[in-house]
Amino acid sequence: ERGGYPHFMLKEIMEQPDVWSDALLGRVQNQRVVWREMGLPASVAETVRRIRIVAAGTAYHAGLVGKMLIERLARIPVEVEVASEFRYSTPIFEPGTLVMAISQSGETADTLASVRLAHELGVPTYAVVNQVGSTLARESDYVVYTHAGPEIAVASTKAYTTQLLVLTLLALGLADLKGRGRPDLVQHLLSLPHIGQTLLGQLESVRQMAESLSLKRDVFYIGRGLDYALAMEGQLKIKEIAYIHAEAYAAGELKHGTLALIEDGTPVVAIVTERDVAEKTISNILEVKARGAEAWGILDRQITGDIPVDHQIVIDTPDPLLAPAIAALPLQLLAYWTAVFRGEDVDKPRNLAKSVTVE
């Protein structure tokens, strides 16, 4: 059942290129997103002026990527909130608001409560969900499936990256509806499964980083823009299965306090795929290096120049907007191998359940 892999998590990491193909299947044609496959009628989508994304954990991190993609491509303002906060807040819904819930299981109590709150207030709801027929899928007005297949490991991997792909399709589709289509990006999306497959065959060096990380007490993840959203997902994976204290920082925030924690040998994972702000992040890497950090980079090949990292993983992405799913792969494997080196129960981390159906 684990397909010859020692853990479900590794199986689920390795099958991502295939499930990405499933998530894209039938949803792209002639360099355009096939809008009717997105589960949201065009007549509704055209009235959307504002999106409120609600989700928990990894799905929340996918929502942060979704916000940036929708805002950059479709120019629709998006807010992202953790469902456990949203459900007890007093949201102000302007006309034209759509509440979008993201969930692998479709059974997360807080996410469901958020959708019910939106219903009570007469706001349309749209679910990005993996589990077909789940409560969230049934209770939301509109639904699009991520088609990741069953995810058994508690740590979410393939559910996350398929959420990223579906959110990218959605952003591109919404952009198209507004006359801002990006056929180039739609075409490039189709190359992601192949790029992911190639990368997964080249990540042996992640093991060395993991061996070193497995002996550390703390680790920091930094990035800007999409890379910051990815950093948040990277740190959650490490906490969740390797039980190492991890924090994600917007690279530019380091100086406002956290830099004080960097000492000799503190590992800092820097994600640098946002080409427009790469120079800025590189200078942040120099700053942590100057304080003795061990810097590890996940770097887009197009970003050249002298990047002062101790280890690096180079990734190929056709466009920075499509980098997140690719860059997630080494982050997932880093967490996986670190937990394995520490001898932890990778698929069933302590204190956690696969789906959080009670508060």
Ligand code: M6R
């Ligand atoms: O099923 P959901 O996507 O709603 O679950 C949300 C979170 O509980 C989940 O993503 C959790 O953070 C994962 N264990 C992270 O790997």
